[in-house]
Amino acid sequence: MLSFKKFEKEDIEKVRPYMTASTPVCTKAIGVEYMWSDYFQTEVAYYDGGVILKDSFFGEELFPVPSGETREEGVRRIEERVRETGGELCFNSVDDEELAYLFSRYPAVEIKSHRDYFDYLYQASDLAEYKGKKYHGQKNHYNKFVKEHPDYEFTAFGKEDLPDVFAFLRKHEALAPRSKAETIEYRCCERLLSAFDELDLLTGMIKVGGEIVAISVGEILGETLIIHIEKAFPVYSGVYPTICTLFARRYAANLKYINREDDAGDLGLRMSKMQYHPIALVEKRRAVCRFSRPFSLPALFTDRLVIDTFSSADMPFYTALATDDERNLYWGYDYKKDLGGEEPTPAYFEKVLLSDEGRGVCYSYKISLASGEPIGEAVVYNFRADGSAELGLRIDAAHGGKGYGREAYQAVADEALRSLPALHARCFKANTQSEKMILAAGFRRVREDEEMLYFIRTKKKGV
Numbered sequence: 431m432l433s434f435k436k437f438e439k440e441d442i443e444k445v446r447p448y449m450t451a452s453t454p455v456c457t458k459a460i461g462v463e464y465m466w467s468d469y470f471q472t473e474v475a476y477y478d479g480g481v482i483l484k485d486s487f488f489g490e491e492l493f494p495v496p497s498g499e500t501r502e503e504g505v506r507r508i509e510e511r512v513r514e515t516g517g518e519l520c521f522n523s524v525d526d527e528e529l530a531y532l533f534s535r536y537p538a539v540e541i542k543s544h545r546d547y548f549d550y551l552y553q554a555s556d557l558a559e560y561k562g563k564k565y566h567g568q569k570n571h572y573n574k575f576v577k578e579h580p581d582y583e584f585t586a587f588g589k590e591d592l593p594d595v596f597a598f599l600r601k602h603e604a605l606a607p608r609s610k611a612e613t614i615e616y617r618c619c620e621r622l623l624s625a626f627d628e629l630d631l632l633t634g635m636i637k638v639g640g641e642i643v644a645i646s647v648g649e650i651l652g653e654t655l656i657i658h659i660e661k662a663f664p665v666y667s668g669v670y671p672t673i674c675t676l677f678a679r680r681y682a683a684n685l686k687y688i689n690r691e692d693d694a695g696d697l698g699l700r701m702s703k704m705q706y707h708p709i710a711l712v713e714k715r716r717a718v719c720r721f722s723r724p725f726s727l728p729a730l731f732t733d734r735l736v737i738d739t740f741s742s743a744d745m746p747f748y749t750a751l752a753t754d755d756e757r758n759l760y761w762g763y764d765y766k767k768d769l770g771g772e773e774p775t776p777a778y779f780e781k782v783l784l785s786d787e788g789r790g791v792c793y794s795y796k797i798s799l800a801s802g803e804p805i806g807e808a809v810v811y812n813f814r815a816d817g818s819a820e821l822g823l824r825i826d827a828a829h830g831g832k833g834y835g836r837e838a839y840q841a842v843a844d845e846a847l848r849s850l851p852a853l854h855a856r857c858f859k860a861n862t863q864s865e866k867m868i869l870a871a872g873f874r875r876v877r878e879d880e881e882m883l884y885f886i887r888t889k890k891k892g893v
Contacts (some may be wrong), residue, residue: 432507434473434484441474442628448481450497454654456549456691457494457523457711461629461649461658462654465622469614480504485522489879491515492522493717495531505535509815517884519719519815529717538720538791546695549712550703554655554682557706560675564707568671572862575668583637584676587645589626595635596620598642602661611694619659622647631658634677638666644673654687676704685843721813722790725849730841736798737808740783744796745776747804750826752779757827760861786811797825797838805829810850818852823867835863840871851871855885 442464451458457606463472463483470485479500483493491511497503512519521532524541532539554715555561560569576582587595603616604701622629629649636644648655655678662669682688689712693700730737738749752758752765753774765774772778784790792811798804806825813819821843825835843853855873857864858881865883869875 432477432482432511434475434476437467437472437474437483439464439625439628441694442625444476445474445481445483448497449686451525451651452527453525453712454525454549454551454651454656454687454689455525455714456651456656456689457714458525458651459651459656459658461622461631462656462691464625464629465618465658466885468677469618474508477503477507477605482508489877489882490520491517492520494523495521496530501531513814513816518812519721521717521719522714524715524717529715532717532719534638536719537722538789540718540720542716542718543713545711547632547692547714549692549714550690550708551654551710551712552688552690552706553867554678554685554688555576556709557674557688558678558682568675568706571668571671572675573668575666575672578667579638581639582672584634584673584680585637586680587633592623592626594642595623595645598645599661602663605663613630619647619661622658632677632681634673634680636662636673636676637667646673646677648677648681650681650685651689653685654689655682655685657688657690660690667839670702720791721815721817721818723813725793725810725813727793727795727810727817727842727845730845732837732841734800735805735838735841736799736800736802737795737841740780740796740807742776742780744804745780747826748779748783748796748807749774749776751807751824754827757830758824760858760864761824762822762856762858794829795842797823797834799829805834806838809836810842810846812854814854816851818854819846819850820854820856821846822855835868836867839867843871843873847887850889852886852888855887856882859883 442447442460445463447461449458449463456462470487470740473484475482475484477500480496480503482496482499482504483494496508521528524532557566560572576834596853599616599619632648632650634646643666645659646657647659648657650656657677660673662673665857690703690706690784692714693703727737739814753879783794791813792809793809796804797806806823806829809822810819811822821839823835823839823842846853853873855868857868859878868885871887873887876886877884
């Protein structure tokens with residue numbers, strides 16, 4: 431079993447050789463990984479010939495794809511870890527080469543990303559030269575700064591300058607009230623600079639009258655200069671375009687790109703980064719990998735219900751169930767995300783159900799009254815490395831609150847565990863009815879995060 435420890439400065443040199451990327455995503459840089467390691471509770475585990483990093487975010491464990499000759503062993507050990515914890519198999523910051531590898535290994539890979547965390551990628555020469563009409567504003571601000579402060583100095587800073595740099599950061603932080611996210615960023619900046627000896631950081635500072643008024647810190651990843659820190663006193667008009675271009679001239683003259691990282695959803699920062707005309711927005715992709723398997727349930731009969739497969743004739747009911755936004759508030763999946771311009775018709779949903787079952791990643795079952803009237807759906811999906819799966823259920827609005835969900839959930843769980851080693855479940859914390867239903871079916875709660883509760887029920891011995 432993997433033994434994880436907190437990612438500390440002494441681990442940097444050991445981890446560095448395994449930080450590789452086929453695309454210039456900033457989180458592939460060792461400096462970024464260490465800078466944000468407190469925030470993401472980053473831990474590291476070593477195995478023979480390899481390294482595994484693990485981040486924690488909203489109660490979920492995320493792993494960079496292992497690299498090198500021992501990749502297969504590293505991935506196998508991560509799969510074991512996920513089997514032990516009962517979580518999802520989730521890889522973060524997946525580049526193009528890694529994504530191709532994951533698609534070759536797993537039958538179903540779900541890609542997730544969020545616009546707030548897209549990196550801004552620029553042509554290095556654009557920021558170094560500010561040529562052309564589109565950079566007219568930045569050029570003017572730079573010229574104004576140089577004209578107003580002819581005695582300015584731009585130099586790299588070393589370890590001996592860190593006390594002054596830390597003082598600059600504290601003064602900058604105190605300029606205005608800061609959000610929680612901004613405060614966290616300042617602590618991350620300090621953490622990065624505290625590993626000055628261990629990291630190959632590129633540094634720059636502008637001084638006016640002997641006082642630091644701007645700093646920038648970065649590192650090189652392949653053909654890309656990654657900018658980790660860029661701070662300046664805004665009272666010095668034009669100082670931000672100045673530190674940006676001077677840093678680019680000094681360190682990116684022989685590089686293709688500059689990555690100025692993401693905006694974390696800050697609209698002001700987003701506007702500023704867009705004004706520098708990025709040539710691309712680079713996704714930080716998360717890949718949730720699913721293990722599929724052949725699975726089937728026989729027709730099930732309870733005191734009041736029949737549970738069986740859906741047919742084409744049931745698709746109008748299924749469409750109404752799936753598109754009831756109010757009823758599906760706690761379902762955890764929004765069908766609109768995958769529509770791709772299609773109408774949410776019975777034919778569309780039938781195609782989805784058949785595709786999911788054909789790929790072995792999700793099996794849907796109709797819940798009906800004894801009269802044959804359909805009232806809901808049970809799904810067995812999200813198969814894990816150990817062959818276990820997740821169980822979900824929803825009942826339409828007309829039949830809610832009558833105990834049908836609890837009755838069906840119990841029946842499906844009992845039958846599914848005849849062929850599966852375990853079942854997982856989850857629900858939103860606010861959805862107390864679902865929590866009661868899951869617990870009544872013999873599940874036990876194993877963990878929680880900010881939004882969700884997580885449960886498991888294992889097969890009884892001898893069954």
